[in-house]
Amino acid sequence: MSVVKNYMNEVGAGAREASRRLARASTNEKNAALEAIAKAIESQREAILAANRADMEAGAAKGLDAAMLDRLQLNSARINSMVEGLRQVATLDDPIGEITDLKYRPTGIQVGRMRVPLGVVGIIYESRPNVTIDAAALCLKSGNAAVLRGGSEAIRSNQALAKCIQAGLAQVELPATAIQVVETTDREAVGEMVQMPQYIDVIVPRGGKGLIERVSREARVPVIKHLDGICHVYIDDKADVEKAIVIAMNAKTQRYGTCNTMETLLVSKGIAAVVLPRLAALYREKGVELRGCAATQAIVSGVIAATEQDWYTEYLAPILSIRIVDDLDQAMDHIRIYGSAHTDAIVTEDYSRARRFLREVDSSSVMVNASTRFADGFEFGLGAEIGISTDKFHARGPVGLEGLTSLKFVVLGDGQVRG
C-alpha cells in the first residue's frame, strides 16, 4: 500500500469512527463546536494570515493567474466572514433527529421517518480556503464527519484553519477525526478519497469543471455535483416587456462567472422586434458581446453569428447567445437539447404557458418572471449551501443541510406482530 493510500485509509477510518459520535451529538454540542472554532479563528487571525501570505508568495512564484490568486487570498474581511458563517450555521435549525409523518397504521404501530446524517462527507475543492470552514460548518451541523481536501496551493492556509477546527473540536470534546483536513498535497489523495465507499458516503466536488469531471469519472462513491450551468431565460410573446428587460439584464450581467448566470436568451418571434433592440443596447452599455441566430442578426445590427457550439457553451463571461424561437414549445425543446438542467426561467404573463413551463422543463430550478440568479441556497431559504446538484438522484438544485441527511423509518409499537 502506498504511503498516500495508507494515510487516506487512516483518515477515512477515523472519520467513520467519529461519524457515530457526531450522529448522536446534541444540537448544543454541535453549536458549541461551531462557536469554539469561530473563537479559535479569531484568536489565530495573525497565524492564518501569515500562512496565507506564504501560500500567496508560493502561488505567485508558481505563476498562478490573478483570478486564482484572488480566490486564494485571505484578508481580515474574509476571515471575518468565515467567522460570521460559522455563527450563522449555528443559528440554523438542527435537521437531525426530526421525526415526520408519524402516523398510526391499522395494525396499531406508529410509523414515521427520522432525519439522520449521511455519515461521512468528502469535500474536494480548489484554491479558496474559506471552503474549508464553510464545509466544516455544514458537515458538523448536519451531524456528518468530514474529510476536506483543498487545493495544494492553499495547503498552508488550510492547515492553519485545520488547527482552529481541531482546537474547537477539542474544547467541546468531540473527536479530532470528526473534521479532518487532508495534510498531503499529493493528487493521489483525491483518487483514494473518491474510491473509499467503506469510509466516505458522499463526495461534493467544488470548483471548476475539470475537477468535477475528474471526480465524477473516478468516483465509486455517490457525488453531489453540477458540471455546467447553461441557464436560459425565455421571453414569451405574452411577456411584460419591462419585466423581461430587467430580468434578462440581471440574469446576464449581475455576475458573469456564476453557474446560475444566463448564457442563452431565447425570445419569442412575436416579441423579438420589441425587446431585442432595447436589450441589445443595454447589453452593449455593459460591454456584453452578443452572438445570435440569423433572425436575431436581422433585427439587431452588429451581432456575431452564433454557431451550434455556442448553444452548448457556458461562457462565464460577458458573452451572450440569443436565439429567436417560434413559441414556447420550441423554447422548451432548445432548453432540453442544449441546456444543463440547472436553472431556466420564462418571462410571461400567460398563466397556462407559465404552468406548462414549470411542469415540463426538467431542470433543477425552474422559474417564472424571476432572474436565474436567484438559484442559490441562501436566496431559496435553505440558510446555507454546500453545492448545487443537477442530478435527480438524492438531491436536486441548491443543496443545504438537508441534502447531507437521509431519512430512516421509525416504528413504535406495543407488542404488535405481523398476522
Place this chain on the structure above:
Amino acid sequence: MSVVKNYMNEVGAGAREASRRLARASTNEKNAALEAIAKAIESQREAILAANRADMEAGAAKGLDAAMLDRLQLNSARINSMVEGLRQVATLDDPIGEITDLKYRPTGIQVGRMRVPLGVVGIIYESRPNVTIDAAALCLKSGNAAVLRGGSEAIRSNQALAKCIQAGLAQVELPATAIQVVETTDREAVGEMVQMPQYIDVIVPRGGKGLIERVSREARVPVIKHLDGICHVYIDDKADVEKAIVIAMNAKTQRYGTCNTMETLLVSKGIAAVVLPRLAALYREKGVELRGCAATQAIVSGVIAATEQDWYTEYLAPILSIRIVDDLDQAMDHIRIYGSAHTDAIVTEDYSRARRFLREVDSSSVMVNASTRFADGFEFGLGAEIGISTDKFHARGPVGLEGLTSLKFVVLGDGQVRG
C-alpha cells in the same frame, strides 16, 4: 457494436424519449393505462398461462429446483393478483407535480419544490413474472419510463405480459417505449443496462444476493438495493416478557425466507434466564434450529455453539442465532458490527433506552416493541413497494412511489431580480 449492445441502446433511447411524455401525463391518463393493462391481462389470460406452461416445461427440463419453479409458475389466482395490483396502484395518490413548501421569500419570490419523476427506471429481476406487472405499474404511476429485464427462464411469460402492457399503452395513446420488456435472454443485456447513464436514471435489482452483487459491482447508474437482511431483535432486561416472546416468535417464524426476518436474537443477561427457556421451547415446536453463545448454551440445552460467522449470516431458513449481551450498549455494538442496516428492533418498557435505540441504531428501519416483519412498504403505508434500500443516499428503507421521484425547485416571481 454487438447486436445486444445495439438493441439495448435502442431500448434505452426509446425509454428516454418516452420518459418526457410520461413526465407530463395526467393522473387520469396514467390510471387509464393501468386499467387498460389490467383488462388486457384478463382477456389474454389463456395465452399468458400457455406461455407460462412452456416456460415451466423448459424450466423443468433444464432442472430448475422446486422453489424456482414455484416462483416461475403462474396460475389463475396469481394472474388475478397481478390484475388487482394494477388497480390498487391506480388508487394511489399521484406523487407527480405536487408542490410543497411554497413560501414567500424576503425578495418577494415564492420558492417551493415540485415532485418530478426520476426519468427512466431499469428493473432487473429473476424468475417471478409478476414482477413485470408490479414494476410496470409503479413506474407508470410515478411518471417514469421503465426497462424491465426478467430472468431468461420466464421469457415466454414475460413476453406474453409485455403484449398486454403494449395493448394497454396503445389504447390510451402512450408511447410503446414507455414500458419495455427486454426481449433478449442474453446476459450481456444486463451488463449494458447498468452502464447506460445516458438512458437509465436508476436501477432496481430484485432477486437473490448474487444478482444484486453483480448489478452493484458493474453499475455506472445509481442502484436502489439491499444486499442482506441481517435483522436483530434485542430483548432488554426491562422488556415486557409476554411482548418479547410474541415479537421474537413472529420476527423469526412468520416467514423464514424474507429479508425482514430476524436472524439474530440478542437478549440482555438480566432477563435471559426468564425468556430464553420459554422461547427455546416455542422455537423447537416450530422446528427452528438454535445456535447460541456460551452463555445461551449454559441456560438452554441442545443449543449449537454459534461461530463468529453465524453473527454475519442471513439464514433465510429456520435457524436462529442467539447471543446474551450485557446491556443496551453491547446490543447496539453487535448490531453495528454484524448487522446489515436493514431492520432492527428493541423490546423494552424503558423510555430512555427506547429513545436511544431509535436515535442511535443506524438501520433503515428501527423499531420499538414491534416485529421486524413490519418493515414493508404496505405495512408502512406506502401503498406499494418497488424494493428496499439499506443505503442512505436518495431512498432508505422500503421504497414506494416516492423513491422513484425527485424534487425540483420552482420559483414564482413578478419581475424580481437579484440585488
